[in-house]
Amino acid sequence: xxxxxxxxxxxxxxxxxxxxxxxxxxxxxxxxxxxxxxxxxxxxxxxxxxxxxxxxxxxxxxxxxxxxxxxxxxxxxxxxxxxxxxxxxxxxx
Numbered sequence: 001x002x003x004x005x006x007x008x009x010x011x012x013x014x015x016x017x018x019x020x021x022x023x024x025x026x027x028x029x030x031x032x033x034x035x036x037x038x039x040x041x042x043x044x045x046x047x048x049x050x051x052x053x054x055x056x057x058x059x060x061x062x063x064x065x066x067x068x069x070x071x072x073x074x075x076x077x078x079x080x081x082x083x084x085x086x087x088x089x090x091x092x093x
Contacts, residue, residue: 025058032077041080
């Protein structure tokens with residue numbers, strides 16, 4: 001009985017923890033801005049785009065910022081809001 005209560009407690013908490021850690025974009029494809037708009041937004045920020053891909057339902061830009069640092073930027077597909085910017089060291093490869 002104690003084992004069952006422990007498992008049920010774990011299952012009740014686990015989905016909530018996963019939802020809190022989730023940085024995916026849940027937007028219908030019909031509401032997405034086109035890739036050209038993403039590229040234009042990046043250009044306006046002074047970024048050089050090497051690649052735009054889709055990851056976890058978000059746009060992900062790989063390229064360099066205005067100072068030449070390598071970046072990986074997560075962008076909301078409907079609003080083009082920057083969700084996260086990661087700076088990558090040259091040593092990471």
